[in-house]
Amino acid sequence: MNHPIKEFLGYPRADGLVGTRNKVLILATVHCSFIPAREIAKIAPKAIVLTHYWNCRSTGEGQEMVVDGLVEMCKHPNIGAVLLVGLGCEEISVSLISERISGCTKPWDAIVCQEAGSAQAIEKGRRLLTRLISKTSVEKRERMNLSHLKVAVQCGASDFSNGLFSNPAVGRTVDNLIEAGATVIFSEVAELIGVEDLLEKRAANRSVAREIRLAIEDERKRWRTLHRSFNSHENHGNVKGGLSTIEEKSCGAVLKSGSKKVQGVLEYSSERIEKPMKPGLYLQNQDGYGSDVGSITAMVAAGAQMAVFTTGSGSIVGHAIIPVFKVTANDDTYNRMADNIDYFVSPGDYLSKDSIDKDGMEIFKSLMKIASGEQTKAEVLGQNDFAVLRIDSMSGISESRRKIKPPKCI
Incomplete structure (x- = not known):
């Protein structure tokens, strides 16, 4: 069949993948840090805030499956930038996710609530989020x-x-x-x-x-x-x-x-x-x-x-x-x-x-x-x-x- 459409307008990424969207992801690495993550996102309504609901006693294959899934969300071509928000003592931690996405070509950053408390984490997170949004805003769709x-x-x-x-x-x-x-x-x-x-x-x-x-x-x-x-x-x-x-x-x-x-x-x-x-x-x-x-x-x-x-x-x-x-x-x-x-x-x-x-x-x-x-x-x-x-x-x-x-x- 001779298709009338053979192209779409997507966001080309440095790793060769192409996104249909250009979102900023705020990932709470544990449900305990979800509220600070949500507060950070209030300055950017279009940013998406995600977490998972598997507790810290989830180990072995179950935990590995969750980690891999979260990492793939961070690496996904529809995501232009990532901000990780952790508590500090969780099994699926900021450091664990950071290690898996460290070679990623997209901009990303991270904060940990236990380092200075929620209020300072939210303030710092908003500064980091503003910076990440600025970096993604230059991305343009191409054929x-x-x-x-x-x-x-x-x-x-x-x-x-x-x-x-x-x-x-x-x-x-x-x-x-x-x-x-x-x-x-x-x-x-x-x-x-x-x-x-x-x-x-x-x-x-x-x-x-x-x-x-x-x-x-x-x-x-x-x-x-x-x-x-x-x-x-x-x-x-x-x-x-x-x-x-x-x-x-x-x-x-x-x-x-x-x-x-x-x-x-x-x-x-x-x-x-x-x-x-x-x-x-x-x-x-x-x-x-x-x-x-x-x-x-x-x-x-x-x-x-x-x-x-x-x-x-x-x-x-x-x-x-x-x-x-x-x-x-x-x-x-x-x-x-x-x-x-x-x-x-x-x-x-x-x-x-x-x-x-x-x-x-x-x-x-x-x-x-x-x-x-x-x-x-x-x-x-x-x-x-x-x-x-x-x-x-x-x-x-x-x-x-x-x-x-x-x-x-x-």
Whole structure:
């Protein structure tokens, strides 16, 4: 297909990556320092303040997974500068994060509350923040090839309309993105249970096919270990919205990945966070148990600079690091929540393949505008959600999967 748009306006970074946004991140390395971090940010309403909620007794693989996730947020191309705000005695400390981002090409600084108390920390933090904002303000958007763009695909608050209408439309968008040279990452492995054969047939090679099979088998084993039905992955809203089994949900969920070949399976675990080495379609296998927001964060850690999110009964999810473009095909949801939904797929138009293709292209064009700076509804509303995955009692790690490395991934 001859795409009308082959470029977007992005922020080129010194490390070769490209951002769709140019944000200043204030990261509280422990929840104890979140209030001072929030006070510092009051002089700059557009600065984003993040923390995590895992306590200092989180050690080993669980802690490592959180640290890696936070570090990837600091390094992300949508972040122009970073200010770390710590307490001083926490396990995930300013010094630990600083060590991991010390080679980063972007400006960053840090303060520790125990060194002089909260009042002085806030005063100093505001001086440092002003300096960081000044440095990021000189960054300008430039025309960038779509090979620099990575898009996450996610669904949430799903109902019957996802599988019938919005997911197929986004699947066409995914195909358009890949044909135009971009990268797309999808996950939610639990919602691929029952469609393994379909996805394996789309693997770029046998090694990738085996990785897909192992990822889904691991998810099955995890749920069996927990003595839970696979259908427990469906929530009350899914059932109320007309989805009766996980297989039924999976058949609809896989459609949002489009029809292109899967180039690799990206690992997100305490051992590594893998990123695509070349453009194309990738499945991310996430260790840990989390929400839609945690899943998006994992794909952000893999390099996604924006996300497209399908919803049926209605989701208000956004993300602190990347813009989230929400799509629904439920007209009742759109009528109730138009201030949260970016694009409406009209079910009444789905009488021909041309309608699906048309919606797929319209969403593609909208995403290009968002990548170039236009705001999503979630951004306008300040829906800066954030959560980082970690290993807990809900998750297991497959040694068999770790012994086999997916091709062309780091």
